[in-house]
Amino acid sequence: MPALPTTHWLTVQPLTAESFAPFGQVIECKGHCSFPINGGTCQRYHDLAQPQLRAEGRIGMSLFHAQALPWNLPLQVLERHAYTSQAFVPMGQALPMLVVVAPADVPAYALQPPHVQAFLSDGQQGINLAPGTWHHPLRTLKEGTWLVVDRIAPPGSPVDCEEHDIGNWDLVCAR
Ligand SMILES: NC(=O)N[C@@H](O)C(=O)O
């Protein structure tokens, strides 16, 4: 099957709290203060990210065991969840993920660079996407298990996942 033509190239940048601020929060120890607990045997990095709910239901925790997706797999869809934040936290060591996002206020027809940005986590970082933030579904570069924190909707609720086909985007590593 011939490869589909590339419609956009997206430059991947390192994930930092500052660069990711328009899309949500980065969950990491780096750059945050902590305080000793448990008799000094543990450091608590307190309240790094806040789950948000914008509809009935509750916040829950799930585990995603994800297969590795290669760099050269084109990006073809972005999605968003209007009624919940969505956090992804690696459960193992050195579990990097590709994060492709756009702000919640970008209309679907405008989903292209520079509104859409791509980040590579360092393998220790997690993210908490703000409600409505456009994102590519979890894209881990190594097989592994991820803690996911998001809304558990009441049974029978409509699915809170708006998808948009973006064509066929490829990735370029930042210099
Ligand atoms: N489908 C699901 O629960 N996960 C997606 O929302 C995702 O962003 O990976």
Ligand code: NI
């Ligand atoms: Ni999602």
